[in-house]
Amino acid sequence: MSEKVTEKAILLCDKGAKPSQLKVMSQDFCLIENKRIATESDIVPELNIPNFGVCSITQSSCCPVPAKWQKTALKDNINNFKLLTQDSSCQCSLGGKISIQFKGYTESHKVS
Numbered sequence: 678m679s680e681k682v683t684e685k686a687i688l689l690c691d692k693g694a695k696p697s698q699l700k701v702m703s704q705d706f707c708l709i710e711n712k713r714i715a716t717e718s719d720i721v722p723e724l725n726i727p728n729f730g731v732c733s734i735t736q737s738s739c740c741p742v743p744a745k746w747q748k749t750a751l752k753d754n755i756n757n758f759k760l761l762t763q764d765s766s767c768q769c770s771l772g773g774k775i776s777i778q779f780k781g782y783t784e785s786h787k788v789s
Contacts, residue, residue: 679748686780
């Protein structure tokens with residue numbers, strides 16, 4: 678079973694030059710280790726998903742254009758938004774795939 682994801686999770690784009698850190702803005706009351714739990718609505722470029730340095734597709738500064746998060750929690754949600762899991766990913770409209778490299782905390786918190 679997959680684990681929940683929080684702010685401070687490390688994101689990786691397979692076309693980017695460096696990882697970035699997820700910023701959770703969708704809610705501020707459900708926490709793990711004093712970090713907000715991420716939901717599928719945490720997908721806004723630069724607000725939630727910072728750039729990944731230089732994009733290998735455009736050969737210029739990354740400007741993420743993420744589509745909908747995939748492989749979110751089947752049942753668990755906050756404010757009717759499904760939780761992100763360590764297996765969640767989203768496609769960038771420019772061609773990269775954004776995935777979660779580190780869930781953002783050390784405890785174990787499974788999703789359903």
